[in-house]
Amino acid sequence: MRVAAAALALLALLAAAHANQKTYAGYRLLQTQPLDDERGFALAALSDQLDFWSPPRRGEGATIFVSPQELPSVEAMLKRLDIGYEVAVADMQRVLAASEPNPAPRTGGRAISFTRYNNITEIHAYLDDLAAQYPNLVTVLSAGKSLEGRDLKLIKISNSDGRTKKGAIFIDAAIHAREWIAPPVALYTISQLVENYEANKDLVDALDWYVLPVINPDGYEYTFTNERFWRKTRSNNGNPACLGVDANRNFEDNWLVIGSSTNLCSETYAGPSAASEPETQGLEAFLKSIGSDVDLYLTFHSYGQYILHPWGYTLTPADDAEQLTSLGLAAAKAIEAVRGTKYTVGGSADVLYYTSGSSQDWAKSGAGIKYSYTVELPRGGTGFDPPASAILPVVTETFEGVRVFARFFAQRSQH
Ligand SMILES: [Zn+2]
Structure with a gap:
């Protein structure tokens, strides 16, 4: 009983710690085909509507981060510009959940480390x-x-x-x-x-x-x-x-x-x-x-x-x-x-x-x-x-x- 209560308390604590964490369920990373000048300029002109993780550059593809809400309009936009693309990440939340966690801080010693990300x-x-x-x-x-x-x-x-x-x-x-x-x-x-x-x-x-x-x-x-x-x-x-x-x-x-x-x-x-x-x-x-x-x-x-x-x-x-x-x-x-x-x-x-x-x-x-x-x-x-x-x-x-x-x-x- 005590163990179960402690486990519940721990779960509640963990839930509270993550309560404000945004979920990236359904967020996608789209990778475009290599862009010629015309397509590159056209895509760059839309940059204030897109979250480029890697911007359009001559001869290379752009990487675009897209929320599920934006996805239909972004896909339509790419189609209109005749820019092909692949889905590099289909669900960012899954990738984050499966990735190596940031290790917990060690107690004692110096405040930072180069084997974890420091707040x-x-x-x-x-x-x-x-x-x-x-x-x-x-x-x-x-x-x-x-x-x-x-x-x-x-x-x-x-x-x-x-x-x-x-x-x-x-x-x-x-x-x-x-x-x-x-x-x-x-x-x-x-x-x-x-x-x-x-x-x-x-x-x-x-x-x-x-x-x-x-x-x-x-x-x-x-x-x-x-x-x-x-x-x-x-x-x-x-x-x-x-x-x-x-x-x-x-x-x-x-x-x-x-x-x-x-x-x-x-x-x-x-x-x-x-x-x-x-x-x-x-x-x-x-x-x-x-x-x-x-x-x-x-x-x-x-x-x-x-x-x-x-x-x-x-x-x-x-x-x-x-x-x-x-x-x-x-x-x-x-x-x-x-x-x-x-x-x-x-x-x-x-x-x-x-x-x-x-x-x-x-x-x-x-x-x-x-x-x-x-x-x-x-x-x-x-x-x-x-x-x-x-x-x-x-x-x-x-x-x-x-x-x-x-x-x-x-x-x-x-x-
Ligand atoms: Zn920067």
Whole structure:
């Protein structure tokens, strides 16, 4: 009897923990045939009605995530455009239920791990722990608060030798909440520079580092508690059924010019005005305050294996595009050397798709950071859900790329 009561209590607890979890029953991933220019442009023009997991690109297929409610209209749309497709995932809920679960946290020891996905509380605790343990190397800072009042917590890593005119690197991740593989890359970089300082001394001594592992903490937390594939912030802009802004279309650079939407329900909704989101405002203000010292801005996303640089809003290359591409290629080469993961490098609009109001474009134009990149990490699982066992291989190979970026500026900083 006692056992049954305990089992019932446990079941009730588990049910409560999952009560808010959205089910993806009947949600599909559609994979289109390779697209010629005409079909690609036609499909891209409908982007504010579709959730592209992989966008239309010349000669390649697009991947579209579709709810059961949207399915008839999306299928009709594809038929009208004469675009063939296959059902890559017929029922996302089944795939999620059958996939490797995120392991439970260990008790004791450090707050994060690279064999499981860490929630925002664990990530923030890790930053605080490091500041307590390595007070001469680490300072915890804040770029402001999210809409729901979470800290935009970041870490500054500096050997405090008092040398002025040092270069600096700024890294952020998870502006898009569902891209879970991104924060581990930021955290692994922190861990290597701080907990493995001796091995990376050259990079820490020559440069100051700022790392903000989760720039959209409300959305990120929401992907753990409610909707695994939530992308945007959590602001209410007039329609409670369609919350959130795509913060990576919300920056004050060519806002709403192209590749972003005025539709509140779109995954690329640019917001009611430029920098409407507290998360965008926080990052802009922080980067402005340190921008003149910063050599490199890296923002981690998934997925697709791209190292992208400005511009996203135009096909006209930046004046210094060749320099940006050349450094990006060197980083890509180092990543590939680890286990063969290949990245494509180039201007955002040119190699991937148009975006405007992105943090990458604004970091260059608004904060004056010459070398600004978006890194689209590898896919896993159905795309945004690599199993936890995939974290370590991705973070270790990516860090080799980060080292190449950093060495470039470390050498300059010493001259
Ligand atoms: Zn993204």
